[in-house]
Amino acid sequence: MxxxxxxxxxxxxxxxxxxxxxxxxxxxxxxxxxxxxxxxxxxxxxxxxxxxxxxxxxxxxxxxxxxxxxxxxxxxxxxxxxxxxxxxxxxxxxxxxxxxxxxxxxxxxxxxxxxxxxxxxxxxxxxxxGIPVIRPIYACLAANEINSVMGILNGTTNYILTKMYKDGVSFESALKEAQELGYAERNPAADVEGHDACRKIAILTSLVCGKNVDYNKINTVGITDIDELDVVYAEKMDSVIKLIGASEVFADKVYSSVEPCILNNSHPLAGIEDVFNGVLINGNAVDDVMFYGRGAGxxxxxxxxxxxxxxxxxNKDGFEKYSWEPSDSEFVAPYEENKASYLVRIQGEANSVQIEKIFGDLETVTVADSEFAVITPYISNKELDSVLKELPVIKKIKIIK
Structure with a gap:
């Protein structure tokens, strides 16, 4: 026994x-x-x-x-x-x-x-x-070089965002309902501010890389600033907003982040709703593999x-050789170096001459009279923030295609 x-x-x-x-x-x-x-x-x-x-x-x-x-x-x-x-x-x-x-x-x-x-x-x-993902990475995907890991890693925030786009309610209303149903803690900070998802993507990335990924170095943005208009912009783009933990993996460094992202409805993670979680892994041999299920409870x-x-x-006489080694402070790339496309909300009316002068020929999205949005090219955060200094920016949201 x-x-x-x-x-x-x-x-x-x-x-x-x-x-x-x-x-x-x-x-x-x-x-x-x-x-x-x-x-x-x-x-x-x-x-x-x-x-x-x-x-x-x-x-x-x-x-x-x-x-x-x-x-x-x-x-x-x-x-x-x-x-x-x-x-x-x-x-x-x-x-x-x-x-x-x-x-x-x-x-x-x-x-x-x-x-x-x-x-x-x-x-x-x-x-x-309840989603099996650690062992599959270690054993079933051992033949692969892992290129990227991304996922919906927190059921509380996914439930809130699902309520916001399905029922058109505010973040505050969706959070209150999540708390009443027991999906969110009385103090929901660890979930809604992204810290829970940050620790999880750090663990996944450490296992994939074989090197320690310090979660304190991962730029983490929660969903507390997401409002109803953000959801409307996403809907107009045939997309949804999800809190995504993601890492792109290279030999000498990783590019990691946790932040709200706009995902096209055709994306494998876009259809994951309510308290369910999903992890999408890309390997150089297997291509994309996704794990889906209840992430808590x-x-x-x-x-x-x-x-x-x-x-x-x-396996009393054997042991799993999970491991990752210490890494230097430069292993997690600074967030400023991360590259992506962004939806940028800007106050005022769309001025095509000004926009073309700054960005070139860009797609604009309008859902309200008092503001508009542009979809940027693939650009580093450092470059984008430098450009945005010239504009009355409301916020930017990463786009995953």
């Missing part, structure tokens, strides 16, 4: 315990032995919970128990998750996690410790919730955590 521990008994932690119990017969058949939760680490009491008798407040009980071979860290945050994970790996126990902040911040170090101790540190649930996320637990139990 394989005995495991779960650290954290919140939404995801309770889902992990529930999934292991609910599917215990099929899991036993797959791994050829029962998988049983022995401890649940949490500082709270759960007297009326069916698994309340498994609760312990003593981390050392888990760390020092030779029967525990795998631990699921679903506490979230850096403290004490980092210290606990490090101690468990050094004690020869495999750790699986849904903690994107921990993986994005200390992934390179924790993977190195896991390799040195011949155990696993797995994090499928940290990026796509109790059981979808638990599904990925439990899959990693099963993988650890199946």
């Amino acid at each position: 394989a005995k495991v521990a779960v650290m954290g008994y919140g939404v995801v932690g309770s889902g992990v315990v529930e999934a292991l119990d609910m599917n215990k017969v099929s899991i036993r058949n797959r791994v050829k032995e029962p998988v049983e939760v022995k401890y649940i680490l949490d500082i709270r009491e759960f007297k009326d919970d069916p698994f309340g008798h498994l609760i312990t407040k003593d981390f050392d009980k888990i760390a020092n128990d030779p029967e525990i071979s795998v631990v699921a860290e679903v506490m979230g945050g850096l403290n004490p998750a980092y210290d606990f994970t490090k101690k468990l790996l050094m004690a020869g126990k495999s750790v699986v996690t849904s903690n994107k902040e921990l993986v994005a911040t200390y992934g390179a170090e924790l993977l190195k410790i896991a390799r040195e101790n011949k155990v696993n540190y797995l994090f499928e649930a940290s990026v796509g919730g 109790k059981l979808p996320t638990a599904s990925a955590v439990v899959a990693d637990i099963i993988d650890c139990v199946r």
Whole structure:
């Protein structure tokens, strides 16, 4: 019998315990032995919970128990998750996690410790919730040089943007509804300001490149500034607005960003709505591959955590060689060097002579009397910002074709 521990008994932690119990017969058949939760680490009491008798407040009980071979860290945050994970790996126990902040911040170090101790540190649930994407990148796409990774990586913001273009409501109204339905936290900053998606694209890009991508160096813009008129502009372009985390990968550097983008309705990611997520990967042999599913939620996320637990139990004598090495400070290119086409909203009436003088012959889009927009050529942010100094710019939104 394989005995495991779960650290954290919140939404995801309770889902992990529930999934292991609910599917215990099929899991036993797959791994050829029962998988049983022995401890649940949490500082709270759960007297009326069916698994309340498994609760312990003593981390050392888990760390020092030779029967525990795998631990699921679903506490979230850096403290004490980092210290606990490090101690468990050094004690020869495999750790699986849904903690994107921990993986994005200390992934390179924790993977190195896991390799040195011949155990696993797995994090499928940290990026796509229930969407399998980490293992496919590592195994199924191993024959490819990955050119780019992009995705809708946050269900909260995707739900809000979907409501805005489907129902014509404001950002504030859509956010309120998302909170009422439990899709957004009371303090939604990590989601709506793009930080959650930033950590996820950093993890994906680190895995693809084999080098650490510091999420603090990724230019991150959330959706709080997106208004109804932005949605109307996108509709007139036969497009939608999505919060996209993206990286273009080169040998010596990556160009990464998280920002609202205008996607034509024919784009593979454009049709992903509500709380669903999607990841689009381009490889030099396979071309485009997309992964789609629920990016968050109790059981979808638990599904990925439990899959990693099963993988650890199946491979007690081996370990996944996930890794990425430290990188220098120049590995993530400055945002000013990123190139794209943009929709630029400008105050006043369209002056074709002025626009042609600045940009050349450009397509203009008009949806309101008091302003207009231009679609720029493919241009670096540094060049574009220099040009836009001459105009009363309202905002710019990246276009992905």
